[in-house]
Amino acid sequence: MHVVQMLTPDGRRVDHEEDPALAAHAATLTAEDLRGMYRDMALARRVDVEATALQRQGELGLWASLLGQEAAQVGSARATLPQDRLFPTYREHAVAMVRGVDPAHVLSLFRGVDRGGWDVEATGVSPYALVIGSQTLHATGYAMGVQRDGAVGTGDPARDACVLAYFGDGASSQGDVNEAFVFATAYQAPVVFVCQNNQWAISVPAERQTRVPIAQRASGFGFPGVRVDGNDVVACYAVVRAAAERARAGEGPTLVEAFTYRMGAHTTSDDPGRYRPSVEVEQWRARDPLTRLEAHLRRDHGADDAFFADVAREGDTAASRLRRAVLEMPDPEPGSMFDHAYAAEHPQVEEERAWYAAYLAGLDGEEGRTA
Incomplete structure (x- = not known):
């Protein structure tokens, strides 16, 4: 199956002549947009590193790292509009940050002091879903509600909305995901399914779950599927933007498979060294989404050492603030779990x-x- 790519691993821009619409979406990205994407990915990675350290020090109960998946998350989240609603799993930290969620609110969930402290209506990001695949049904139901509210296909860009449902390759084997596909296509719901295929469902490789590319499954349900290079932030942006516009126009769902790699453990309770070869990890390290965009910015958009140093300092400041916020979080009153x-x-x-x-x-x- 064809994989949409617009930045090669060494950061060279590739024109996507097969689909002029995708090329047009990518062409809208300015040098400032690309710098912003790099900043988003770098800050998300720095927050992820700090959260992993906090868990190892006993300050979080668990942490699910996004290392290696920053481009799929930042590119897709930046393709959305303020009125769109996003339904994440438990790993979409960059998605949450792009949409304005304070990372401290994300970590409060993993510290066990609340059930997700951010404002869903203000950010458009629903609470994290820990039950594998359940959020795809929630997203489809919400999209059907958007449709019935008349916020699809009106031609008003300030009104028409879509829904993004994130899930992983492991979740694609769940009945909930397949049921969501059935309802979404039957009702032409305005939902974009974003599967981050990071190759490993904990210790089970993707080839043990499907004999065809995950995006190809969409055709069996009657809607389009696209496989995109998940380490290419430009391609992820263009593909999801096109799918979102299609959904908002009332043309139904799309399945986007972002072909990427989980560089770290499934969660901090996992040891990936027990089931996957180190040579595979090194092969994917050469396709790192941040170094790819850095090379492109340096070559084609004049980004210099000062820019990248500024982003690194901003990341360190954000990590320091996050650590203080976590350590200062008060324990909840035990009976408060019944309040809502x-x-x-x-x-x-x-x-x-x-x-x-x-x-x-x-x-x-x-x-x-x-x-």
Whole structure:
């Protein structure tokens, strides 16, 4: 299956003559846009490094690294409009940052002090989904709602909206994802499915899950599928922008497979050295999305050492602020977990709240007798 690429691994620009629409979208990117994309990717990577360190030091319960997937996330997120809604998994940290989510709010979830503290309506980013594949159904249902609200196909660029549903190659084997495809195509819902195929569903390689490219599966459901170089931020932007415009126009769903690689572990509880060869990792290291865009910016857009040094300093400052914010997060009151189960009080929830309070009081008594 053809892979859309617009920046080669050494940073050279490639004209995409096969699809003039994609080429036109890529051509809209200015030198300033490309610098902004580099900044987004570099800051997301620096935040990711800091979060991994915080988890290793016992400050986070878990962390899912995005290392290697920055281009797929930044390119796709930058292709959206403010009225679009994005449904992430638990690894879309760069997506969240591009849309204005404070990284501290993302880390608060992994620290266990809240259930995702950002403003969904202001950012357009729904809470992280830890149940594999569930967010694709949520996204499709939301897209059907957008459709019924009359915010699709009106021709008004300030009104028409679409939905992005992120998932991984592992989730593509889940029933939820396939059910989402069925509903999306049956109702021509304005949803773009963005699969970040990072080659490994924890320890299971992609070839154990599918005999054809994941993007090719879309044809069996009756909608288009596109495979894009997931380490090429320009191509990711162009492909997702085209798919999003198609969705907003009322032309239905698209499946975008961003062919990339998970450079780190699945999560901090995983040891990838037990199941994948180091030579494979080194091969993909040569396709790093940041070094690719850096080479392009230096060669074609006059970016110098001062620019990259400024971005690095900004990343260090952001990481320092993030560390302070995490260490200063207050522990939640235990009973607060019951506060937002329902919009109004519910007798069963109140019964469970009372039971839990009595349980905690009993623990306090046990500690007192032990002392």
